[in-house]
Amino acid sequence: MSSLQEKIYEKSPHFIQNCIVSVFNILAYKKRYSKKYKQFLEYYKNNKTLSTEELKELQKQKYREFIIYTKNNSEYYNKIFENIEDSDDLTNIKKLPIITKEVLRNNLSSIYTIDKNKGVISKTGGTTGKSLEVVYTYDDVQERFAMLDNFRNNFGYRLGERTAWFSGKNLLTSTDIKKKRFWKTDYFYKVRYYSTFHIHGKYLKYYLEDLITFKPPYMVGFPSTMYEIAKYGIANNIDFPANIIKAIFPTAETITEDIRKVLESYFKTDLYNQYASSEGAPFIIECENKKLHLELQSGVFEVLDGNNQPSSAGRLVVTSFTTHGTPLIRYDIGDQIELDNQGTCSCGNNNPLVKEVLGRISDYIYSEEIGKINLGNISNALKGVKGIIKFQIQQDSLEHLLIFVEKDENVFKLKDEETFLKNLRDRVGGTIEIEIQYVEEIPVEKSGKFRLIKNNIKDKIEK
Incomplete structure (x- = not known):
């Protein structure tokens, strides 16, 4: 929001604020769910049971197309690629330099392939505290949301389902705090946004009471906030009704065994994790067997040791196929993962397995x-x-x-x-x-x- 919009919002009554939230969502969702979104969603839905060989072949093809596009449209990468033979061949990816967050931040203007006003801007501080402003093409945004929704659809979620959302939206006013009202609601898409800025012992009862009243089939967002609410319920012997929450989809933070155990037991449901990033990292998603899978159709994942050699556990370097506006090629995302080399999963998803995502520590x-x-x-x-x-x-x-x-x-x-x-x-x-x-x-x-x-x-x- 602009400063004027913020002032109007702050002075508006609660009902009007909810309407403003709905309007902003309608405008945002037009960017996410129009044009090619349904085409992308159908594409990933149909590709769920591809063999490992087919997935790797698709990855090679997408890599080639992405590198050619980047070479033709990014001044920064064009200079890098001109001295590398067959740079669009995935087997030669190690010839390309690793891009750190600092290199990305300092060269954004020459890395961009489109003007900011022709794409969708994502501003993120990131968990390492470094400021970034990436630009997505509209196709990038729609494909990323199609991948995310395809993952959630596996567990019954559909756009428009009643959802409790715990994210970084700072939507409350002093009046809300006085009235012990720690949420705003988009009644059009049936999403209630709970503040993650007021997780204090004296307020948690109001969160919990409203969750029980709201009865959302799905909970999405920062797991640390949901964790505090669940711990409060347990400590105060407040039973959460069964058969309300169908699934929990955490974002932005690492899921520990304790967080998973507390959330699943208290809310009487299953938690399904996924990994990506605001700047556009490819996806790692959890299946019905609670196994994490690399999504090879979304990008290339390299796990490297301190000498930049392949390792089963180490820092994650990514190339993301849904970052045409601000290409991420061999990007050091700042997180660590450990691969699981025990073969494929019985769920039918033949993408490689991940034992653990070690980054994004919940501090x-x-x-x-x-x-x-x-x-x-x-x-x-x-x-x-x-x-x-x-x-x-x-x-x-x-x-x-x-x-x-x-x-x-x-x-x-x-x-x-x-x-x-x-x-x-x-x-x-x-x-x-x-x-x-x-x-x-x-x-x-x-x-x-x-x-x-x-x-x-x-x-x-x-x-």
Whole structure:
């Protein structure tokens, strides 16, 4: 929303705000579900039982088409490909350079294949705290949603089903908080958006009571938020009715065994996981047997060790076939996975198996005013901010947050600091002290992994 739209929204009554949410969804869904969406959905539905050999052949074909398109339309990649023989042959992918988030961020203007106003912009801070603004073609968006919906359709979901959604949408006003109303509803598509910014012990009963009243067959979004609600229900002996939730589809965070166990047992349903990213990573999806599968039709997955050699467990480098606007080719996504080399699954999906997705660790910071603020919300604090290369939040007390910031001196302005601080305040509340320290470099951990959040007071926080 623009600043004017935000003011209109904030001053509108609850019913009108719900209508505004519906209108925004209708406009967004036109981009996602028009033109080729149904064609893509039918395509992936018909390809569910392809053999491993057929899937690999399709992957090679899509790779070739994608590389040729990128070479012809991206100035950055055209220069890379001109010195590589048979660059469109998948067997030669190792000849191409690995692209880091920093390289992508610094070269976006020459990587883009279309003007921003001719595509769909996705702004993401990412869980590593690096600011990115990628552009999708309309076909990219529709194909990605077709893949996602094809996955969810396996478990009964259809567009328009009543859904409880827990995401980074900051839709509440002070009036909502006073009235203990922590959600907004799109009545057109039957989606209720529950705030993930107010997960505090004193508010959880209202979330749970409304979920029981709303009776959504499906729950989607940040698992850490659903996890807190479930733990509250368990701790207070509030039984969640059976046969309401048909499936839970988590997003943006790693699913631990404990999170899965708590969510499935409390909500009396099954959880089905999937992995992708806002900047366009190819899909990893979970089947009915609770096995994760690489979706070879969506891209190329390379698992590499510290020497950039193939490994069964290591960092994930991806090439995504649904990023024609901002091509991702050998992109170091910043996550780690472990492959499962035990053959194929009995579910009928013959894509390779993944033992575990090791990235996107569910970390959080804590505010006495707000409660736990999850990694998904914190990572979105860079939206609308230019010039911050990356940042890290360190919490050593309940009253204070220390923010380390690496900035680009040529881009970062005072207004960017103001936007960044406002975004943080929206998430952590107005009482906790925020201290920003600008540094030349934020070091990575011994494992080589960058941590956006370093919470050193978890032992002081009631579980």
